Amino acid sequence: MEEFLNKEYVLQSSENFEDYLEFMGINYFSRKIASTLKMVQCLERNEDGTYTFHFKSKLASSQTKFIPGEEFEETKADGVKVKALITFEGDEMTHVQIESNGRTSKHVRKFYHDKLIVTTTAVGFDKTVTRVYELLIK
Incomplete structure (x- = not known):
């Protein structure tokens, strides 16, 4: 993961x-907003050995x-608290989120030298x- 730290990736396409947001119970208005955001994602390693994953846009940001x-316990962008687990394997970061009702999502982020592909199930x-x-080249 070292070579992908502190790099920013901006959303280009989405299928x-x-x-998915509708399946997760996100209301129509929020889905429309979320679908239009040009999110930027960035992974950082902190001095204490922890990591921070940032989601940034002009309207909203979270980490x-x-x-x-x-x-760990995570609060998603929609305010829902979940149990979460993030693991690294090679150039992939797998992020599993489990809601209190048992609904489970898995986000696999595959890093490349020029892009990031996120698949969610x-x-x-x-x-x-x-x-x-x-x-994102600055």
Whole structure:
């Protein structure tokens, strides 16, 4: 993961994202807003050995601080608290979120030198979300 730290990736394309948000119970207005945001994602390692994953846009931003392989409580952008686990394997970061009702989502982020591809699946959701981000050159 070292080579992907502190790099920003901006959203370029998205498939099935709004359908996923609807499946997750996000209201129409919020789905429309979320679907139009040009999100930027960035992974950082902190001095204490933890990591922070940032989600940024002009309208909203959030961040998740974690230790790879250790379960933690996360508050998603929609305000829902979940049990979460993030692991690293090679150039992939897998992020599993489990809501109190048992609904489970899995986000696999595959890093490349010039892009980031995020695939999202959820138990009971019959589609796969694919979001492609390009490396942001400053």
